[in-house]
Amino acid sequence: MRDFSIQRLVISLAIAAVVMLLLPLGMNTFVLTPLLIYGLLGMSLGLIWGFGGILCFGQAAFFGLGAYVYAISAINIGESTFPMLLAILIPAVFAAILGAMMFYGRLGDVYLGVITLVVTLIFFKFMNSTAGPEYVIGTARLGGFNGIPGFQTLNVPGMADEYIYGDSLYYVTFVILVLVYWLVNGLLQSPFGRIAIAIRENEQRASLMGYDIRARKTTLFAIGGAIAGLAGALYANWAEIVTPGLFSLGQTAEIIIWCIVGGLGTRLGPILGAAGLGYLKFLLGQQAFLDNAIVMGLILVLFVLFLPKGLIPAIEDIWSLSVGKRRRRRPARRRKRRALSNG
Amino acid sequence: MAETVLETMGLTMRFGGVTACDAVNFKLKARELRCLIGPNGAGKSTFFKCLTGLLRPTSGHVLMQGEETTDWQTHEIASLGVGIKTQVPSVLDGVSVRENIWLAARRFFPTKEANDKAADIIDRLSLNDIAKSEVGRLAHGERQRVELGIVAAGDPWLVLLDEPAAGMTSEDVERMIGIIHEMARRAAVIIVEHDMQFIRSVATTVTVFHQGAILMEDHVEKVMADETVRNVYLGKKA
Amino acid sequence: MDLAAVIVVETVYIIASLVLISAGLAIVFGMMKVINLAHGEFMMMGGYATITAVHLGVNIYVAMLVIAPLVVGLIGLVVERLVIRYLYGRLVDTMLATWGLSLFFVGGVTMIFGNTTTGISTPIAGVSVGDYQINGYNFFIIIVAALLVLAIWLVLKGTRIGLIARGTMQRADMADALGYSPDRIYMATFFAGSAISGLAGAVLAPLVGLVPSSGGNYIAKAFITVIAGGPSVIAGLLSSSTIFGVVNQFFTFAISPVFGEVALLVAAVILLRLLPQGITSRFFRGKM
Ligand SMILES: Nc1ncnc2c1ncn2[C@@H]1O[C@H](COP(=O)(O)OP(=O)(O)OP(=O)(O)O)[C@@H](O)[C@H]1O
Ligand SMILES: [Mg+2]
Numbered sequence: 001m002r003d004f005s006i007q008r009l010v011i012s013l014a015i016a017a018v019v020m021l022l023l024p025l026g027m028n029t030f031v032l033t034p035l036l037i038y039g040l041l042g043m044s045l046g047l048i049w050g051f052g053g054i055l056c057f058g059q060a061a062f063f064g065l066g067a068y069v070y071a072i073s074a075i076n077i078g079e080s081t082f083p084m085l086l087a088i089l090i091p092a093v094f095a096a097i098l099g100a101m102m103f104y105g106r107l108g109d110v111y112l113g114v115i116t117l118v119v120t121l122i123f124f125k126f127m128n129s130t131a132g133p134e135y136v137i138g139t140a141r142l143g144g145f146n147g148i149p150g151f152q153t154l155n156v157p158g159m160a161d162e163y164i165y166g167d168s169l170y171y172v173t174f175v176i177l178v179l180v181y182w183l184v185n186g187l188l189q190s191p192f193g194r195i196a197i198a199i200r201e202n203e204q205r206a207s208l209m210g211y212d213i214r215a216r217k218t219t220l221f222a223i224g225g226a227i228a229g230l231a232g233a234l235y236a237n238w239a240e241i242v243t244p245g246l247f248s249l250g251q252t253a254e255i256i257i258w259c260i261v262g263g264l265g266t267r268l269g270p271i272l273g274a275a276g277l278g279y280l281k282f283l284l285g286q287q288a289f290l291d292n293a294i295v296m297g298l299i300l301v302l303f304v305l306f307l308p309k310g311l312i313p314a315i316e317d318i319w320s321l322s323v324g325k326r327r328r329r330r331p332a333r334r335r336k337r338r339a340l341s342n343g
Numbered sequence: 344m345a346e347t348v349l350e351t352m353g354l355t356m357r358f359g360g361v362t363a364c365d366a367v368n369f370k371l372k373a374r375e376l377r378c379l380i381g382p383n384g385a386g387k388s389t390f391f392k393c394l395t396g397l398l399r400p401t402s403g404h405v406l407m408q409g410e411e412t413t414d415w416q417t418h419e420i421a422s423l424g425v426g427i428k429t430q431v432p433s434v435l436d437g438v439s440v441r442e443n444i445w446l447a448a449r450r451f452f453p454t455k456e457a458n459d460k461a462a463d464i465i466d467r468l469s470l471n472d473i474a475k476s477e478v479g480r481l482a483h484g485e486r487q488r489v490e491l492g493i494v495a496a497g498d499p500w501l502v503l504l505d506e507p508a509a510g511m512t513s514e515d516v517e518r519m520i521g522i523i524h525e526m527a528r529r530a531a532v533i534i535v536e537h538d539m540q541f542i543r544s545v546a547t548t549v550t551v552f553h554q555g556a557i558l559m560e561d562h563v564e565k566v567m568a569d570e571t572v573r574n575v576y577l578g579k580k581a
Numbered sequence: 582m583d584l585a586a587v588i589v590v591e592t593v594y595i596i597a598s599l600v601l602i603s604a605g606l607a608i609v610f611g612m613m614k615v616i617n618l619a620h621g622e623f624m625m626m627g628g629y630a631t632i633t634a635v636h637l638g639v640n641i642y643v644a645m646l647v648i649a650p651l652v653v654g655l656i657g658l659v660v661e662r663l664v665i666r667y668l669y670g671r672l673v674d675t676m677l678a679t680w681g682l683s684l685f686f687v688g689g690v691t692m693i694f695g696n697t698t699t700g701i702s703t704p705i706a707g708v709s710v711g712d713y714q715i716n717g718y719n720f721f722i723i724i725v726a727a728l729l730v731l732a733i734w735l736v737l738k739g740t741r742i743g744l745i746a747r748g749t750m751q752r753a754d755m756a757d758a759l760g761y762s763p764d765r766i767y768m769a770t771f772f773a774g775s776a777i778s779g780l781a782g783a784v785l786a787p788l789v790g791l792v793p794s795s796g797g798n799y800i801a802k803a804f805i806t807v808i809a810g811g812p813s814v815i816a817g818l819l820s821s822s823t824i825f826g827v828v829n830q831f832f833t834f835a836i837s838p839v840f841g842e843v844a845l846l847v848a849a850v851i852l853l854r855l856l857p858q859g860i861t862s863r864f865f866r867g868k869m
Contacts, residue, residue: 055673101854102854105854105857106857107853107854107857108857109672109673110616110672110673110676110808111808111853111857113673113676114804114805114808114849114853115850115853115854117801117804118801118804118805118846118849118850119846119850121801121846122843122846122847125839125842125843125846126839126843128839129837129839191449191454194442194445194446194449195446195449197435197437197438198435198438198446200437201435201436201437201438202433202434202435202436204397204417204429204433205433205434205435205493206435206446207416207417207418207421208395208397208417208418208421208426208427208429208433209418209421209446209447209450209493209497210418210421210422210450210451210497211418211450212416212418212419213418248797249797249800250684250794253680253684256677256680257681260677290692291687291688291689291691291692292688293684293685293687293688293691294684294685294687294688294689294691294692295688296681296684296688297680297681297682297683297684297685297686297687297688298681298685299681300677300678300680300681300684301664301678301681301682301685302681304668304674304677304678304681305664305667305668305678308674
């Protein structure tokens, strides 16, 4: 058992390394880096929604918060290590507070969706209105609609002049993505993750088993917030500017679309969905005929109607049908969404 | 004499105009096996839900092992060592039988012991053949058994079973009776059932619910011979 | 004194516009338990329909009160037939699918009309109250909102369709039992809800610069007004519009318009936390 999992770890690390080295051969790293960041962001929602059954329409709030926290603290502090940590910590704490408010209030699914969406819009509206000189945090002006440019970007920890950008930012982001993926995987296999899945499957039974679902959902929500915050900070480093658009309705919709297209309740689905659709968006941006929103909207509608489980489960189904090897049938992943939406 | 492990005083639950539980005073001793009967809508399931915190009673008190648990959260009550099989099977559909039982055991034991515990329960309930199956795909009787396994996995001292034999084959019922007797050696058990055959084979004392209140409480044979009980309940069935 | 009058009018106006913004969504949600996240885009399309019609030489009132509701109602009908009807009973899935539609419409309108701000001027002149100026059009909005609520009330209360509709609201299988096809009722409801959204978007259009993404400004407000209102369509709409309108106005005057908006959203979050089933689940129960 143990050898087997070590073997798997080595193989998957090798695959990841090969992918990491091959990708830049075909594509500019400036295009690739945001795709990886989207993957991280997709994973954050995939974790809480796909495995925790938490319907969050406002993952962009934590993403944007991470980006803004990074930008503001980098302007005030300079050296990037502490700002990066803050950009993970503050969204996590914010998610914990928001989550506690919602989960201890036993709000239903739809209300969760409403509140998270509304919170995102509050950030959007507020940030847009901070153009005036009175909106300053330390020495950082919030800048309203124009956002915050000109902050210290990622540097080698301890060496404020050794910037990590371009190709190196790509490699660092890739390593972070793999690392977080590995941590999330570990989390899902740990008792905490298994209990989270139990809660997704049946909240009543989970609490009858003696698990405090409110505390556990709050914790999971905070972890999702932390990952989204990290993604936001990396995005700020890539874009070298943060704007209120990070909190926009369109941004938060896209994260949801990535998860649904990739497959909720799968580990790779949201990451691949994010990277794939992110690339599609990039391609659409190259031409002026077809609007990006029309394509994303159509994709979401079509997936909800015809492929609600997403691509990865569909491919797995086709695979298991055609290969016909039923021996390693793992308990299929069920998505809570189906059950919830019927309730 | 064994001590009282569960007591309710004036337990009342109203839904708008309907009083589903009406000032119920109920006592149960350690390792006692009790049957709860009563016609449909008598309030038996509601009583169970009030005990486990799934419903917040309108008024009255619940005491478990002498401690007041009336307004506790469901998970707090469950953590005391109270297991319940709900009337509509409540299981984790999307994961395996083993995972269901492991999760229940993990609340009370560390991971390694929970593994052993789950294996043990799966053995005892003869769930080996289906241990790896997804619970959502199982037949009704199997799901009932899985739920019983979930209840047993936490080594509870109070077990509430709401119609455990409903919709099961006679073979399954036989096995169920065996399991219940085994549970009753370590825990106080309350069973809600409609099947008289079943009740005779497990319990001695029977409590009769009618319109939310306790109509009578006595030895099974006496209850069955009683005129009023026959009228409200047996009369309809016979 | 003048200021007080102005504040009162402004507050009533804000409440009226919240009612307008939310009415279409409230009907669809109340009757069909469908949350239409493309509601804001329906309003946006109502605005574009009006502007296009006016540019083509149609009288502005005809454009707002007839053409926009018809156009958007028909779009709603198509949407219901192609998407929504496959998702009845799946609340979350309908939210996701209509969110997709909302993006789709934003994209579509961008491709047709471009990503620039268009607008029409208000057809009514301002009114002076002492030293202050009130936009005369605000009175028009208030009247339209009042008439709309009255019309909904009359239809629900006084007509056979309203009776069936109310029955369906209470129990989804009621229409079936009465021998009416729920399919047709849902279709008609969605048409009506969409048409009202179109109307709202049209009459509000002269007050805002219209861009394809304008719907985003409406959806959150509409969404929270309806959800916070709870199960009863009219009582819920009026009570939550009043609460949010007053909160919005108060903070707008006290601090700034943006704070008014933010305060409204914060109030919604708090209200939902306190009354998760909406205002009318606790108060005004059993009213329409
Ligand atoms: N959540 C609820 N809301 C409103 N009324 C309820 C609710 N739950 C139960 N009731 C009512 O309370 C009464 C008691 O119901 P309960 O389910 O406890 O009966 P029971 O004895 O378990 O019946 P059965 O033998 O059919 O399971 C019934 O009249 C039922 O309609
Ligand atoms: Mg019952």
